[in-house]
Amino acid sequence: MTLSRMTHCAVRSLWGQSSLLALVLLTCVQAQTPLPQTAVPTLPPPSGLVTAQPIGDSIFPALGQAGLDVLKYDLDLTVDRPGASELRGTVVLTVTATKSLPVLSLDFLGPPVLDLRWNGLLVPYRHDGTAGKLIIGPPQPLLPGTRAEVAVSFAGQVGVRPDPDLPLNVGWQAVPAEGERVGANFTLSEPDGTRTFLPVNDHPSDPATFTTRITVPAGYTAAASGVQRLEKVAPNGNRTFVFEQAQPIPTYALAIHVNRFERVDSPAVPVGVGGTEVLRRDYFPAGIAADTRDAYASTEGVLQVLADWFGPFPFSAYGSAIVTPRVPALETATLSTMPVASSAVRVLVHETAHQWFGDRVTLADWSEVWLNEGLATYAELLWAQAQGETGSEIVQGWYARAGRNQTRPLVATTERQLFDTTAYIRGALALHAVRVTVDDAAFRAYLRGWVSEFQDRPVTTADLLTYTHSRLGARAEAALRLWVESPDLPPMPER
Numbered sequence: 022m023t024l025s026r027m028t029h030c031a032v033r034s035l036w037g038q039s040s041l042l043a044l045v046l047l048t049c050v051q052a053q054t055p056l057p058q059t060a061v062p063t064l065p066p067p068s069g070l071v072t073a074q075p076i077g078d079s080i081f082p083a084l085g086q087a088g089l090d091v092l093k094y095d096l097d098l099t100v101d102r103p104g105a106s107e108l109r110g111t112v113v114l115t116v117t118a119t120k121s122l123p124v125l126s127l128d129f130l131g132p133p134v135l136d137l138r139w140n141g142l143l144v145p146y147r148h149d150g151t152a153g154k155l156i157i158g159p160p161q162p163l164l165p166g167t168r169a170e171v172a173v174s175f176a177g178q179v180g181v182r183p184d185p186d187l188p189l190n191v192g193w194q195a196v197p198a199e200g201e202r203v204g205a206n207f208t209l210s211e212p213d214g215t216r217t218f219l220p221v222n223d224h225p226s227d228p229a230t231f232t233t234r235i236t237v238p239a240g241y242t243a244a245a246s247g248v249q250r251l252e253k254v255a256p257n258g259n260r261t262f263v264f265e266q267a268q269p270i271p272t273y274a275l276a277i278h279v280n281r282f283e284r285v286d287s288p289a290v291p292v293g294v295g296g297t298e299v300l301r302r303d304y305f306p307a308g309i310a311a312d313t314r315d316a317y318a319s320t321e322g323v324l325q326v327l328a329d330w331f332g333p334f335p336f337s338a339y340g341s342a343i344v345t346p347r348v349p350a351l352e353t354a355t356l357s358t359m360p361v362a363s364s365a366v367r368v369l370v371h372e373t374a375h376q377w378f379g380d381r382v383t384l385a386d387w388s389e390v391w392l393n394e395g396l397a398t399y400a401e402l403l404w405a406q407a408q409g410e411t412g413s414e415i416v417q418g419w420y421a422r423a424g425r426n427q428t429r430p431l432v433a434t435t436e437r438q439l440f441d442t443t444a445y446i447r448g449a450l451a452l453h454a455v456r457v458t459v460d461d462a463a464f465r466a467y468l469r470g471w472v473s474e475f476q477d478r479p480v481t482t483a484d485l486l487t488y489t490h491s492r493l494g495a496r497a498e499a500a501l502r503l504w505v506e507s508p509d510l511p512p513m514p515e516r
């Protein structure tokens with residue numbers, strides 16, 4: 022069958038409403054199985070009739086699809102050559118919708134698509150690697166309350182997405198072999214790098230659960246967000262690891278690592294929901310300096326102090342995976358990504374706090390990222406105070422630093438503002454401004470309540486203002502509002 026006839030079939034599948042046409046499509050597609058890679062069904066060019074509306078993020082207006090709700094990503098990945106910018110595998114997305122969706126639109130800058138199935142059937146699709154969209158034509162619209170399984174297989178070079186402000190590409194990191202060190206890979210995806218290697222609804226307002234199965238060559242260890250369920254060795258020495266991330270997380274928070282690791286297990290810590298045990302494991306690359314490990318000896322204490330302030334740890338496992346390049350640390354869920362050069366307790370505290378703020382309580386819009394960064398930075402003060410410090414030096418240091426930098430209202434308006442001093446430092450000071458209006462018991466209940474009330478619906482600054490008013494009253498809300506809205510730096514918060 023020629024490509025043009027395939028497209029014809031594809032078009033009919035999209036527009037054909039009757040079951041007769043669906044049957045025609047089925048016949049023509051099945052006659053093609055297995056499809057040669059060059060003749061997969063493709064969608065017709067975009068038409069006014071079928072358009073997918075993005076989520077409408079104020080910083081990244083093209084990301085995601087409005088009305089799409091991915092419940093689960095089931096990943097089966099293989100890394101053939103650790104250290105290369107490539108990946109192959111299959112992702113099965115379990116999807117539902119909050120409004121009728123005639124097409125599905127996933128974010129995907131990544132490797133070429135080899136095969137795509139909707140509930141097991143080949144369906145037409147169009148992968149625009151430049152726009153970073155994979156548009157899929159289901160046999161019939163995805164309706165609210167219904168579910169579908171969409172399986173996407175791909176292989177090859179991952180996509181490229183330059184970081185908003187650092188000299189790196191977010192997404193699938195390739196660390197080439199150097200000297201004694203073997204090649205490695207890891208994810209570093211905030212804000213929208215996951216789409217460089219997986220087809221996803223790449224927005225924090227649509228968190229989902231993940232099962233990650235990953236196969237690596239002999240001698241390598243894979244690690245990923247969640248609890249490890251399986252480790253098996255094939256006759257050729259290839260190793261397969263399976264991880265279950267049972268609580269929903271935003272796509273950028275997915276950790277995947279491939280390296281020659283030493284995995285170090287430590288006693289579980291009973292800080293989970295209802296006092297359940299949180300499994301403890303850290304991954305150290307072979308050959309790093311021994312003192313790199315020192316900071317991680319504090320992990321149990323950090324979990325205890327933060328759980329005391331924020332409530333139960335939201336996931337079933339926690340630890341760090343250490344990486345060798347100089348990149349920012351990242352709060353990947355259950356497994357913080359910690360560069361050797363940032364292996365300090367303060368950074369560990371920050372990333373651990375993000376497990377609650379960012380990973381469990383997720384953002385409705387990227388402009389609200391100060392809610393993540395302000396709270397994670399504030400945790401650094403809470404930790405210092407738990408070590409017996411007054412914390413006043415830290416707060417004064419923050420205020421001086423905020424004063425030396427340009428300031429702005431807390432809600433970001435540009436991509437460059439996402440991770441600036443305002444998001445981190447002015448964000449932390451805004452929380453301090455709330456704290457000084459009440460006593461510590463009230464502030465603790467306030468932080469815990471923010472997690473328990475908002476862990477299942479993405480948050481905005483407006484939510485925090487309303488919540489602050491309802492929990493702590495008008496004075497606390499006014500203090501917060503000043504720090505949120507003032508174009509200038511408000512006065513130092515004092516009791």
Ligand code: ARG
Nearest residue numbers: 184211212349350351352440
């Ligand atoms: N959320 C990370 C942290 O503060 C920072 C990520 C910075 N990312 C970036 N793309 N510049 O822990």
Ligand code: ZN
Nearest residue numbers: 371375394397
């Ligand atoms: Zn942070």
